[in-house]
Amino acid sequence: MTTTTTTTAETVLDASGVTMRFGGLTAVRSVDLTVNSGEIVGLIGPNGAGKTTFFNCLTGLYVPTEGRVSYKGTVLPPKPHLVTQAGVARTFQNIRLFSNMTVLENVLVGRHTRTKEGLWSALLRGPGFKRAEAESRERAMELLEFTGLAAKADHLARNLPYGEQRKLEIARALASDPGLLLLDEPTAGMNPQETRAAEDLIFAIRDQGIAVLVIEHDMRFIFNLCDRVACLVQGEKLVEGSPEVVQGDDRVVAAYLGTPFEGAPGAEEVAEVEAAEAEAAASTPADAVSEGRESTTRTTGPEKETP
Template identity: 55%
Template structure:
């Protein structure tokens, strides 16, 4: 059984059908790209998988655990983490502190532990800081641990978001346009990072407009247009699909 199973997921906003009965599966440690023109419903799909939007109909599960109806923090606890199209860091906090926020989703201590930390609470906080430091090293930002997040360059902020997601111990991570705004060197670094994530046994699903990245990195590609899935297959297969060509280049291109 696939790690992530999406079945007939649909989202309506009034009279607008943003996502229309989309189904697909993702295997463990697979890299799947979700592509399509602007407005195709890709981010809405991610928002349904992470509990930000409730689907109108349909279902989704991670390792057999239902995602629909769960709250965002419950979905993170189930092993699904994400980054966002628009960077959402705590700008006044350090890079290390931002990643520690992600790691706190796996802590045992609650409100009173944070308010009145005893010996166990202090020890746990040290463990959190250590794990956050390891994730910063993993994404190549170990030297930036003490820097304020808002002072990091754009590409480093993107990688910091990935580190924060990894600190939650995900089985699967959703990356929403991770290469947006990156220069070619930053994009090459991102591709290498995603491959290292895959080698850790973590499944990656990404939304991306950089077709060179998508075709060189993905094991599989799902294509959406006007809220519907129009193709699903290997990159070479999808690239030559007449419906995909028409969606990107106009009906005359097919």
């Protein structure tokens, strides 16, 4: 008699009823989404659909107006650095690197949340600090080897080709040892060869036991990559399912072609929400921006400097 053992996938991310309003405009409305261990989930939708706003709600950059975001059963605090400490890392649509630091130093920044040494230990540079520093350096080099950047560890980040800068962002996010990695348009601006390399890298990340949630506009890439795909239209989840189900849904096709369907928002409503999001980002208090940048550098770093 043969006994079959079934393994139930753990729910890594559970977003329930997430809503984000800017004044009287709603950018994300009652979105439910789960990501399980060993799974790659895609989030698609036309421009202005609320995908990045939803990501910001998941990672503490925005505090949702309504709803709850949990990681492995624990509600995430609305602070980016605490979300990172909990085990959730992300990259951004626009590359944010320390451009005047080396490739290795950028990854070491991402290691910050996993080191236990405090201020006095760093100032005194005792045995404990030196040991932690050596361990961080070893882990950073492992990640550079994993992403194919080890040979350029001493290069300045700004001197890397575009595709390798994307890889470096991912390596830095991985330095925090996340259980869930959120990727915001990881292949934006890449050529077909770089896109294929990014796909292989994401599969390799998944094979290490890290769940992945990815936003992407390249439909061929997303449908080849993901186990499940959810489509947002004007902040609402239109459909969710296997790549075959989603790409065969007439409403998804209509949304991308700009063809109206029942309940679809008008162009004016789309423009209003996009303007509200931009205004919210521009009017963020200086201290909040500073706090956000300081905390997110543990996985992402500041926006790329202009040489």
